[in-house]
Amino acid sequence: MAKSKKTKPVILITNDDGITAPGIRSLVEAVKDLGTIVVVAPDKPQSGMGHAITIGAPLRLSSVHLFDGVESWQCSGTPVDCVKLAVDKVLHRKPDLCLSGINHGANHSINVIYSGTMSAAIEASIESIPSIGFSLLNYSMEADFSAAGLYARILVEKIISRKIDKHLCLNVNIPSIDKKLIRGIKVCRQAYAKYVEDFDERKDPSGKKYYWLTGEFKNFDKGKDTDVWALEHNYVSVVPVQFDLTNYELKKQLETKLKF
Amino acid sequence: MAKSKKTKPVILITNDDGITAPGIRSLVEAVKDLGTIVVVAPDKPQSGMGHAITIGAPLRLSSVHLFDGVESWQCSGTPVDCVKLAVDKVLHRKPDLCLSGINHGANHSINVIYSGTMSAAIEASIESIPSIGFSLLNYSMEADFSAAGLYARILVEKIISRKIDKHLCLNVNIPSIDKKLIRGIKVCRQAYAKYVEDFDERKDPSGKKYYWLTGEFKNFDKGKDTDVWALEHNYVSVVPVQFDLTNYELKKQLETKLKF
Numbered sequence: 001m002a003k004s005k006k007t008k009p010v011i012l013i014t015n016d017d018g019i020t021a022p023g024i025r026s027l028v029e030a031v032k033d034l035g036t037i038v039v040v041a042p043d044k045p046q047s048g049m050g051h052a053i054t055i056g057a058p059l060r061l062s063s064v065h066l067f068d069g070v071e072s073w074q075c076s077g078t079p080v081d082c083v084k085l086a087v088d089k090v091l092h093r094k095p096d097l098c099l100s101g102i103n104h105g106a107n108h109s110i111n112v113i114y115s116g117t118m119s120a121a122i123e124a125s126i127e128s129i130p131s132i133g134f135s136l137l138n139y140s141m142e143a144d145f146s147a148a149g150l151y152a153r154i155l156v157e158k159i160i161s162r163k164i165d166k167h168l169c170l171n172v173n174i175p176s177i178d179k180k181l182i183r184g185i186k187v188c189r190q191a192y193a194k195y196v197e198d199f200d201e202r203k204d205p206s207g208k209k210y211y212w213l214t215g216e217f218k219n220f221d222k223g224k225d226t227d228v229w230a231l232e233h234n235y236v237s238v239v240p241v242q243f244d245l246t247n248y249e250l251k252k253q254l255e256t257k258l259k260f
Numbered sequence: 261m262a263k264s265k266k267t268k269p270v271i272l273i274t275n276d277d278g279i280t281a282p283g284i285r286s287l288v289e290a291v292k293d294l295g296t297i298v299v300v301a302p303d304k305p306q307s308g309m310g311h312a313i314t315i316g317a318p319l320r321l322s323s324v325h326l327f328d329g330v331e332s333w334q335c336s337g338t339p340v341d342c343v344k345l346a347v348d349k350v351l352h353r354k355p356d357l358c359l360s361g362i363n364h365g366a367n368h369s370i371n372v373i374y375s376g377t378m379s380a381a382i383e384a385s386i387e388s389i390p391s392i393g394f395s396l397l398n399y400s401m402e403a404d405f406s407a408a409g410l411y412a413r414i415l416v417e418k419i420i421s422r423k424i425d426k427h428l429c430l431n432v433n434i435p436s437i438d439k440k441l442i443r444g445i446k447v448c449r450q451a452y453a454k455y456v457e458d459f460d461e462r463k464d465p466s467g468k469k470y471y472w473l474t475g476e477f478k479n480f481d482k483g484k485d486t487d488v489w490a491l492e493h494n495y496v497s498v499v500p501v502q503f504d505l506t507n508y509e510l511k512k513q514l515e516t517k518l519k520f
Contacts, residue, residue, distance in 0.1 A: 050311030050340070051373050058462070058470040080310070080374075084457045085471065110386060112505055113311050114340075122505075126370060126454050162518060165510065187514045189506040194386050197344045202318070210318040211345065240514060242507035245372055245382075246449040250425065250500035254447045258422060260498060 009096035009160050011035040012086050012124070016046045016079045016103065016116025019066060023102035026145035027134060028067050030153045031099065034160065038095070039067060040086035042116075043074035047105070049116040051123070052078045061085055079120035087127060097160065098124035101134035101172075102148045104141065108173045108227040108237060109193040109219065111135075118171055118241065125169035126243050130159065132169075137231060138176035147179035151236045155185070171239040175231050186235040191226035193219040269356035269420055271295040272346050272384070276306045276339045276363065276376025279326060283362035286405035287394060288327045290413045291359065294420065298355070299327060300346035302376075303334040307365070309376040311383070312338045321345055339380035347387060357420065358384035361394035361432075362408045364401065368433045368487040368497060369453040369479065371395075378431055378501065385429035386503050390419065392429075397491060398436035407439035411496045415445070431499040435491050446495040451486035453479040 011031065015024040019041035028037060040061075060076040073090055075082045079100065087094055103117040112118045121133035132155060136148040151174055159168070171190075175182065195215035202210055219228050227237035254260040271291065275284040279301035288297060300321075320336040333350055335342045339360065347354055363377040372378045381393035392415060396408040411434050419428070431450075435442065455475035462470055479488045487497035514520040 045316065048313045048315040050309075050313070050379065052310045052312040052338075053308045053374055053473060055308040055473055056305065058472050059459075060468075060470055078312075081473070084473065085459060088457045088459050089461070089471065110503065113382070113386075113503055114313055119310065122373070126373075158518075158520070164518075165513075168510065169507070171505075185520060187511055187520045189508070189511065190504050192504070197348045199319075199345060199348050201349070208320075210320055211349065212318050213313060213315055213341070213344065238514070238520060239505075240507040240510035241505045242510070243370065243373055243505075244450050244452070245431075245499075245501045245503075245505075247429070247500040247502035248449070250428065250502070251447055251449065253425075254498070254500060258418075258424075260418070260445060260447045 009035040011037050012095040012098045013037060013039045014041045014079055014082045014100050014120045016042065016049060018042050018045045019064065019074045021104060022141060023104050023145060026149045027099060027102045027152055028070060030149035031156050034156055037070045038091060039070055039072040040075055040082045040090055042079060042082060043076055046078050046116045048114050049078045050114050051080055051119040054078060054081050059085060061089060079116040080123045083120050083123040094127065094129050098129045098131040102145055102152060103135035104143060105135065105139040106137045106173055107133065107135035107171060108231055109191040112171050112190060112241060121169050122241060122243055125167045128166040130164050130166060130168040132172055134172045136174050136176055143176065147182055148174040150179055169241040171241050173227060173231055173237045175234055177234060181234055182236060183234045186230040186237055188227040188230050188237045188239050189225055190239050191219055191221040191228035193217065193221060193228055269295040271297050272355040272358045273297060273299045274301045274339055274342045274360050274380045276302065276309060278302050278305045279324065279334045281364060282401060283364050283405060286409045287359060287362045287412055288330055290409035291416050294416055297330045298351060299330055299332040300335055300342045300350055302339060302342060303336055306338050306376045308374050309338045310374050311340055311379040314338060314341050319345060321349060339376040340383045343380050343383040354387065354389050358389045358391040362405055362412060363395035364403060365395065365399040366397045366433055367393065367395035367431060368491055369451040372431050372450060372501060381429050382501060382503055385427045388426040390424050390426060390428040392432055394432045396434050396436055403436065407442055408434040410439055429501040431501050433487060433491055433497045435494055437494060441494055442496060443494045446490040446497055448487040448490050448497045448499050449485055450499050451479055451481040451488035453477065453481060453488055
């Protein structure tokens, strides 16, 4: 990126917990002086929305005053909608960087695929806007974001001082511990982990069944180069993420061994 | 997979256009005799839902009689919810194969990331269930699915006759032309293409603005090994898809050049 010293980068900030969540406030505070900040975030919680976009209904966008001296908009859509609307109708240009978060809860390993926070960052990267998604390993609305804010700032400073690929997208997770205990930043690969579902079956007052999604997170990956390993060992994990989903290894197999 | 001749594979079928869409009916008809079919699909259109899951609300699941001799359930959730619920509450086991579609509209290139059809297939692959998503390049509810059904059958037969990776996930797109004009099946990579958004701004009766997402699809990829190229040249495109989003090339750069 390496902007000239005179022009501050334009930084779009979004999230998936909604514009009133403490996590996005911590992120705005952490990077406020590093660029011209514009917030466009969902008007309600949108966790687990993945890369959903709103195609069957229209979207609302309204200006709000939530962060001192920072232009802010709330949007009725998904985190991905927020990025698209921000570029086309708020900024009328591409921002220099897009930040998403700080999410209340982990987005390491397979969570990247369900996460609205990371989908917003991935959407930016598709649009050739370098992006970083931040998540704290603590679901609570009262979580302490001070370590997460500190590392968000360190990473944003690193990125804006370097010439970076326009499709850069980082999935950053921060352990929920005191900042003094954090051992540093580790570049990782996505661990192979998943949820083992166990729907909670209940009956409504009329006797009809309904189901709540619950599940247990299981890590099947013994690698020491994964995000799960790094977080378990008190590192901030950084996984570079791509939107080309082609499985090149399997492509080769299909073309040769399987004679497709 | 290569099941013994006596046991037919259990095939889970879902989609994102909803259980009453003509596309899922064509898919059921096309593969009905190749296995024991169980349908678990959304009770309403869920296009563009990406990998969304329902975490803030409970889910409903109800038995329906829509396909002759085929156990079928409609679910109030997203396509990914359907796969999760099917495994835990309908089948009480993993199916041998999961099919999704046939989608009304293209899911080639970047569409894979927004598509509920493909997210259902990817979810199955995360769960170690081989999967295929099928999409016809025609959005109409009156589209002719005969070529798509034929190629769906050819591909399912290929897969169930071979020993295949449990994480196999294929993104199959079928051109909307007469089957005689289709030149065959091509294994491809995902083209680098995206939408250039242009929100349609309108005013409601009280004068407040609202926005409809519209956009133009643009292919930036000149490669002859892409799904877009194959489809433009009348091939059925097959892109093997993965859920490890790690960008290994960028990981290397971050570790060396960028000194993370």
